[in-house]
Amino acid sequence: MSLEENMIFELHTKKRTWKIAVRITDMWHVNKHNGRQVIEMLFMDQTGAKIGATLWQELFREFEAMLHCGSAYVIQDIKVVENHSEYKVSTIPFLVYLVKTIVKEAEHPEIPTNVHVITPFVDIINGVAPRDTLVDVVGVVAEVIERKTVNPTYRVIVKLRDNIDRDMILTAWEEYALQLDDAIEKNHFDRKSLVVMLTLAKIKDSKDKYPLSIQNIKHGSKLYVNTDIAEI
Template sequence: MARKFDWIKEIDEKKETLKLVVRVKDLWFVQNWDMNRHMELILLDQKGDMIPTMVKKEDIGLWEEKLVEGHTYIMHNFKIMKNQGQFRKFNDFVFMVILVLYIIGVVDNVRCNPQSKNVVFHIRDLSSAVIGCTLWDSYYFKFMSNWRGEPDSFIIVVMLTQAKIKPSSGQWPVSISNSWNGSKLLMGDECSELVRFKEQWIQYTFLELLSS
């Protein structure tokens, strides 16, 4: 009799072997200061639960061409590590510990610093919540290529994943920035989420004008 599949939420210290059916929701590579790189993924099961995953540098050659974002896989014989680090609030158990942050919103109050190759701006969501964001180096150049020269009234929507959180300090509120090479910056019409958010934002601002 074939063994039934497990669910992500069932991962705990008691089960030594698991068999999961998951879709690769997100996939990216992180390169360290010593030029070594590893693969990080977000896996999603049929119930909608997600878990972060890592493929170590020693195993990238085996999996780099086999794991594709958006594809579904049966996974087993993997190592489970208990998350006892600073990001415990996100998951009790992970394949490897990483920080995951997904944020999308409209760009506002842009201040660019060409000499230091960074740009600082606000990201505003549909609830009118605002968070500061700083992008550096290659992320700075991508942002500027999409933003520069556009009229003030032009709506620019950004999505930043795997971002680094900077805690509040004194008068400075919580903010985010790209992690060195681990974040993913999407702008314009690069994905359906951006297009959908822009449509919702236009509808939201139109209703605001009608009610004012």
């Protein structure tokens, strides 16, 4: 008998057999401290709920060629584990491992291309947004504080302003800093508002001389500016 498809919010660690219909909305390679490689993914179902998924290096040959960011799949016999990551990709407290898993690409038009849940600055400032959960944020660049685009560390710091005039410091590192610096340069002569959206951003609490801020993670974040935001 065919298994009924489950929603992401139904997943937990006490059941061994699951079947989910999801779209891969993000996908990136990571080198672990022990030298092993993994592919990290973000699965999203038709409700817009998301959960992190991991494919270990030992299974690259079996699964890597069939997994594509933006495609939808029916995935069966996944392993659901507790999420003990320092930064979680969603509020779902679990992760998915692809192990002895059945993966089939499928047409699922009811699953959106992506859904971004924007975290208001006020929730970050007031501590409502969990510090261990990555967030999507959007705002207008109100001030450029620092642009350091010389090796070894690329860094661009700006003040973002939301639609109710609350400010938040955004620090972009490495390739994200170069992308933001390029957008600032191109926007300099346009004299238009520069709107920025950063996805999967980590919240960094105030420490010593450093203020509360949002920053990109090393892998997985995406930076969108102006026209890119309009497209999504």
